[in-house]
Amino acid sequence: MFFGTAVIITHSYTPEGKAVSNITLAVNRNFRNHGGGYDADFVQCTLWKKTAENTVQYCRKGSIIGITGRIQTRSYDNHEGKKVYVTEVVAEGVRFVGPKQSSLTQEAASEPEMIKTQ
Numbered sequence: 001m002f003f004g005t006a007v008i009i010t011h012s013y014t015p016e017g018k019a020v021s022n023i024t025l026a027v028n029r030n031f032r033n034h035g036g037g038y039d040a041d042f043v044q045c046t047l048w049k050k051t052a053e054n055t056v057q058y059c060r061k062g063s064i065i066g067i068t069g070r071i072q073t074r075s076y077d078n079h080e081g082k083k084v085y086v087t088e089v090v091a092e093g094v095r096f097v098g099p100k101q102s103s104l105t106q107e108a109a110s111e112p113e114m115i116k117t118q
Helices: 049-060 103-113
Strands: 002-012 019-032 039-047 064-076 083-096 114-116
Touching: 002 039, 002 049, 019 049, 039 049, 039 064, 049 083
Parallel strands: 002 114, 039 083
Antiparallel strands: 002 019, 002 064, 019 039, 064 083
């Protein structure tokens, strides 16, 4: 399991009706850079079915979460005909670590922080 801060959340459904969410998770490195600060890696994560729906319901931008899953690499040809490789985490479980937000705070914060696609 690794922990990070949710940065971008998108949510949609497949034509078959399966929920799918994509999260960009900022994961801080455990060592300092040349400037004395900490860098972060931005990890792309894909969540499916009930895990996707629960995460969209309870997670907002800035939420601290833990994710367990597997690393998957895939490729596709872009519009220019070049092969693009994508490495992502396919989540099998999500743990919500941060403090629970009130429903009013969640409703007010949900609009600009989450992107729902069709």
